[in-house]
Amino acid sequence: xxxxxxxxxxxxxxxxxxxxxxxxxxxxSGSTESIPRESFSCCATKRRAxxxxxxxxxxxxxxPVFLALAILLISVSPSPAATPSEDHKALLKEYNAVxxxxxxxxxxxxxxEIVGRLAPYAGRFVDLAKAHPNDPVALTALKQxxxxxxxxxSAATRAWETNAEHFPGETNPELAGEITDxxxxxxxxxxxxxxxxxxxxxGYRLEFEKILASTAESSPHREVKAxxxxxxxxxxxxxxxALRLADEGPDLTARYEALFGRDYLPxxxxxxxxxxxxxxxxxxxxxxxxxxxxxxxxxxxxxxxDHALFELRRLSPGKPxxxxxxxxxxxxxxxxSDYRGKVTLLYFWSDL
Amino acid sequence: MNKFQGKPFALIxxxxxxxxxxxxxxxxxxxxxxxxxxKPARETFEQWNSPATPGYYLLDAQGVIRRKxxxxxxxxxxxxxxxxxxxxxxxxxxxx
Numbered sequence: 507x508x509x510x511x512x513x514x515x516x517x518x519x520x521x522x523x524x525x526x527x528x529x530x531x532x533x534x535s536g537s538t539e540s541i542p543r544e545s546f547s548c549c550a551t552k553r554r555a556x557x558x559x560x561x562x563x564x565x566x567x568x569x570p571v572f573l574a575l576a577i578l579l580i581s582v583s584p585s586p587a588a589t590p591s592e593d594h595k596a597l598l599k600e601y602n603a604v605x606x607x608x609x610x611x612x613x614x615x616x617x618x619e620i621v622g623r624l625a626p627y628a629g630r631f632v633d634l635a636k637a638h639p640n641d642p643v644a645l646t647a648l649k650q651x652x653x654x655x656x657x658x659x660s661a662a663t664r665a666w667e668t669n670a671e672h673f674p675g676e677t678n679p680e681l682a683g684e685i686t687d688x689x690x691x692x693x694x695x696x697x698x699x700x701x702x703x704x705x706x707x708x709g710y711r712l713e714f715e716k717i718l719a720s721t722a723e724s725s726p727h728r729e730v731k732a733x734x735x736x737x738x739x740x741x742x743x744x745x746x747x748a749l750r751l752a753d754e755g756p757d758l759t760a761r762y763e764a765l766f767g768r769d770y771l772p773x774x775x776x777x778x779x780x781x782x783x784x785x786x787x788x789x790x791x792x793x794x795x796x797x798x799x800x801x802x803x804x805x806x807x808x809x810x811x812d813h814a815l816f817e818l819r820r821l822s823p824g825k826p827x828x829x830x831x832x833x834x835x836x837x838x839x840x841x842x843s844d845y846r847g848k849v850t851l852l853y854f855w856s857d858l
Numbered sequence: 859m860n861k862f863q864g865k866p867f868a869l870i871x872x873x874x875x876x877x878x879x880x881x882x883x884x885x886x887x888x889x890x891x892x893x894x895x896x897k898p899a900r901e902t903f904e905q906w907n908s909p910a911t912p913g914y915y916l917l918d919a920q921g922v923i924r925r926k927x928x929x930x931x932x933x934x935x936x937x938x939x940x941x942x943x944x945x946x947x948x949x950x951x952x953x954x
Contacts, residue, residue: 666930744910747928755932805904817907823924827917828905830872832896835883840894845868846921849943851859851936853893854906854913856875857885 590638594647597634601627601654614665621661628654629678635688645693645702651685652705652714659710662765666758679767682711689717697727704802707737710748710766712773715741722789732796732807739789739814742782749774783818790815827852862940866919866947871895874903874911916940919947 588596604623611617631651635644693699703721706714718741721734752758752771762770793811801810820828830842830852842852859869871893876882879898886895896902909928916925916939925939 663929744928751927751929751931754927755935757932757934809904813904813907816905821906821915821923821926823926825923827915827921827923830896830902832899832902834894835873835886835897837897840896842870843921845870847919847947848866848868849919849940849947850868850870850917850921851940852915852917853869853871854874854903854909854911855871855895856873856911857877857889 590634590641590643593637594634594643597627597630597647598650601631601650608661617661618665621658624654625658628652628658628681632681632684632688639688639692642698644688645696645698648685648689648693649702649705651681652702652709655682655711656705656708659765660708663710663761666761682709682713686713686716690720694720694724695726697730699725700727700730700733703730703734703737707741708744709741712745712770712777715745728796729799732793732799733801735789735796736793736801736807736810736814739786739793739811742777742786742789743814743818745774746778746782746786749778787815787818790818859940861937862944865944867940867944869893872903872906873898874909916943918943 601624604620604627608617608620608624611620628651631647631654635647635651638644689699689702693702699721703718706717715738718734718738722731722738725731725734748762749771752762752774759771790811794808794815796807796811799807801807803810819825827842831839832841833839842850859867862869871891873879873882873895876885876898878885882895882897886892912930914925914927914931914936915923916927916936918924924943927936
């Protein structure tokens, strides 16, 4: 586009090139040749320029290039480095925004879509912990990674009860092992491990048992050790319950395999075969010594352990069901034994 | 579980958590939950080791725990287990 054309295009008045001295350019051979004005992209001022002003005008003509370069440099140069805490805050904010959507989702399909979006955050929290292994934020990030995995696994397994939709099991299957290794390597003596222990207890991934076991064994903090001992037993109990469910319902077997991998049920069977029930009882007995340590629910670790031992010894198939006396939804008193003579399904439920 | 209506079977709930325990009856009517249920009672719930919901204990007619599922085992599994126990009650009470 010549200068005039450019100006016309821009709606500006054109210059009359016919009035100007023909511009001469020097070729590489040193010969001088006449070059049609239209070959130049710029206008008359250039043709009248002195060598000095020519340089200036060339610089001026490069101004847009400089400007573009400057913008590029600003955009790629590191902003003042974000602290690990700021990185964590930003990631958490993003994660919370996605989580908020799940509360608003009113169909299983919408929930499924959001759960799919949540799952990758587990890996991102782990990456953050790996990037700052010596910063306190690392342990918090690992706790959140476990929480994300637990939430998405829980959403998937709960969906089995309520609808036919299979929630995505998109978590990297090796992530649980990676989290466990990072905790074992960097954080076992950390008092803040309490939060991780509390999350690992609800995890479905078998790797998390190692977090609970090593913490119970080696934490120098009494309250951390106490909770890890109790939750290690609870973890084993939950996994054994899951195995019972899967063994009774063949349709569940396929679902467990899809979500946790084909080796999940064989590993649960190995856990049981290796004396998980006996270990669980032993851990609970150990936990009864912690009469002075509060559980996250406000009672003591010892009280929780007593209830768990009660379940183990008195709430198993073959044992008479303990009596329940209470009031029904209409405040009419009644007892579980009122239904003696009938097969009774006692259903623990919640509307939350 | 409707298929067991009129048979020696009872479905009894234990409400572990509800948003408003004082309005439990209203909530259940609205949600069309038609079983009789114990209202939330922390002490009893903890005695049963605070089972995760849904949690199910299947008792025979003598009140002995025969099956236990913490988590939903699938409708087929539950129906078959109930059916089998109900059949036992009926044959035990059948006149010679």
